[in-house]
Amino acid sequence: MLEITHLIKSYGDAAPVLKDLRLKVEGEQVVSVIGSSGAGKSTLLRCINRLVEPTSGSIVLNGTEFTTLGKRELRTARRRIGMVFQSFNLVDRLTVMENVQSGRLGYISTWAALTRNYPKDDIRRAFELMERVGIAQYANKRTDELSGGERQRVGVVRALMQRPEILLADEPTASLDPKTSEQIMGLLRDLASELNLPVIINIHNVGEAKEYSDRIVGMRYGKIIFDDLPAALGTEEMDAIYSGTPADERPSMGAAA
Amino acid sequence: MSTVQDHWQKPPFIENKLLRYGLYIVVFGYLSVTLVTLPVNWQRVAEGMERASRIFGGAFPPSFERSGLLIDGFLESMKIAILASVGGILLSVPLAFMAAKNISAKPIYLLGRGLIIIARSFHPVIVAIIFVKAVGFGPLAGVLTLIVYSIGFVAKLLAEKIEEIDFGQVEAMKSAGAPFLSTIAYAVFPQVMPRLVGLSIYQLDSNLRASAVVGIVGAGGIGATLANAFGRYDYDFALAITMVIVGVILISEAFSGVIRKRIS
Numbered sequence: 472m473l474e475i476t477h478l479i480k481s482y483g484d485a486a487p488v489l490k491d492l493r494l495k496v497e498g499e500q501v502v503s504v505i506g507s508s509g510a511g512k513s514t515l516l517r518c519i520n521r522l523v524e525p526t527s528g529s530i531v532l533n534g535t536e537f538t539t540l541g542k543r544e545l546r547t548a549r550r551r552i553g554m555v556f557q558s559f560n561l562v563d564r565l566t567v568m569e570n571v572q573s574g575r576l577g578y579i580s581t582w583a584a585l586t587r588n589y590p591k592d593d594i595r596r597a598f599e600l601m602e603r604v605g606i607a608q609y610a611n612k613r614t615d616e617l618s619g620g621e622r623q624r625v626g627v628v629r630a631l632m633q634r635p636e637i638l639l640a641d642e643p644t645a646s647l648d649p650k651t652s653e654q655i656m657g658l659l660r661d662l663a664s665e666l667n668l669p670v671i672i673n674i675h676n677v678g679e680a681k682e683y684s685d686r687i688v689g690m691r692y693g694k695i696i697f698d699d700l701p702a703a704l705g706t707e708e709m710d711a712i713y714s715g716t717p718a719d720e721r722p723s724m725g726a727a728a
Numbered sequence: 729m730s731t732v733q734d735h736w737q738k739p740p741f742i743e744n745k746l747l748r749y750g751l752y753i754v755v756f757g758y759l760s761v762t763l764v765t766l767p768v769n770w771q772r773v774a775e776g777m778e779r780a781s782r783i784f785g786g787a788f789p790p791s792f793e794r795s796g797l798l799i800d801g802f803l804e805s806m807k808i809a810i811l812a813s814v815g816g817i818l819l820s821v822p823l824a825f826m827a828a829k830n831i832s833a834k835p836i837y838l839l840g841r842g843l844i845i846i847a848r849s850f851h852p853v854i855v856a857i858i859f860v861k862a863v864g865f866g867p868l869a870g871v872l873t874l875i876v877y878s879i880g881f882v883a884k885l886l887a888e889k890i891e892e893i894d895f896g897q898v899e900a901m902k903s904a905g906a907p908f909l910s911t912i913a914y915a916v917f918p919q920v921m922p923r924l925v926g927l928s929i930y931q932l933d934s935n936l937r938a939s940a941v942v943g944i945v946g947a948g949g950i951g952a953t954l955a956n957a958f959g960r961y962d963y964d965f966a967l968a969i970t971m972v973i974v975g976v977i978l979i980s981e982a983f984s985g986v987i988r989k990r991i992s
Binding site: 520522546547548549550552553554556558560561562563564565569573574575576577578579581584585626629630632633 | 899906
């Protein structure tokens with residue numbers, strides 16, 4: 472279970488990007504976070520595994536408070552959170568297998584990583600997962616030879632190699648064509664239930680968000696203003712999430728501060 | 729009916745007219761003054777022309793009589809260049825990572841940059857003179873000189889390449905909890921590897937050329953042979969050496985060009 476409370480993130484003296492967020496995700500829920508660009512979706516996701524340092528607040532994953540972890544503890548704790556990226560962030564010049572195994576770098580020694588001496592269990596798991604998402608035949612190919620959809624599958628398998636307790640996906644389909652995009656969303660949903668894994672997805676495509684998730688969180692300029700079942704997301708709610716500009720929010724912020 | 733403007737000129741590089749023409753006048757004025765005041769002894773130049781014609785006269789035809797010496801000198805230059813390249817590159821890689829802003833903490837970054845700047849600040853000939861004084865005449869001084877030279881070039885350009893990498897891959901490794909060296913090995917090294925190979929080949933080529941120059945001040949190799957030939961007025965042998973140097977460098981440049989094209 473992931474529980475975020477009072478999460479605030481601000482850069483310098485500017486108005487905070489995240490304003491006192493509260494979010495709880497449990498079970499094998501697929502949660503989609505929607506909102507216009509600059510609403511803070513990506514910052515929220517990156518605060519969870521501290522790729523972005525939260526300013527204040529608490530993030531607890533299955534009993535571990537993430538915000539107070541030291542450097543070394545954070546490194547080992549990060550293994551418990553898988554992340555999938557919009558631009559895949561694969562290492563182009565390495566093979567698919569090396570990319571997949573890079574999800575295990577937090578567990579194996581640097582020497583084993585350098586010599587590509589991966590544990591048998593990890594290799595077996597890699598082939599199982601690659602088989603599951605349909606990329607096993609590419610194990611020895613360089614990732615830059617793959618198509619977008621295939622590359623994102625590598626990204627998903629890499630994250631799952633960590634045996635994560637939660638999966639974060641930061642606009643995983645934004646660089647993909649509509650059809651591939653749906654396949655990836657379907658895959659994330661299926662994997663969530665197969666692996667009993669909660670998944671948080673940042674997404675721009677509201678249609679896909681409604682179709683593939685169990686719950687939708689709508690963000691607007693650093694606040695969560697909608698949090699309900701996909702069916703509850705109507706035109707009115709959509710307008711509230713997507714209308715306005717950050718400038719409109721500022722006077723009220725000034726008053727609040 | 730309003731007429732549409734049909735005249736357009738590129739805005740001048742320096743907007744301010746006074747500044748623009750002032751700059752032209754200053755540059756032109758300085759050049760004229762320099763030319764006028766440069767001490768040139770025309771009489772000496774005339775004498776020198778005569779001497780030059782004697783040297784060139786003596787150089788033809790080139791003499792390959794002592795080709796044994798020439799070959800020995802060249803083999804030594806090759807050894808110097810190869811050793812210096814390997815040593816220089818091995819030292820350059822960690823130094824480049826130290827000197828990359830996106831990888832290293834501030835103090836380490838400054839140390840790395842500082843070392844590179846020191847390695848770059850002197851021309852190899854000056855470094856060679858220092859090393860010849862320090863370790864004596866011969867190839868060791870040449871190797872040390874060219875190691876410094878290689879670091880100045882390879883480490884600097886590699887550091888710049890490291891700073892340009894796609895940091896998303898590093899983020900991916902970080903979010904998987906990878907330790908520092910594993911992250912470097914998986915997310916950074918593959919991205920800069922082609923550049924490193926290219927730089928290394930270029931540096932080998934460049935070291936071969938530089939080894940001839942540093943040899944002249946006593947750091948061994950073909951340069952030493954060439955300096956000796958000049959010293960003994962063996963201009964025909966000197967020409968032979970020069971021709972071979974040019975030939976070898978042409979070949980090595982063509983060769984390294986092909987390899988660099990292949991890997992990029």
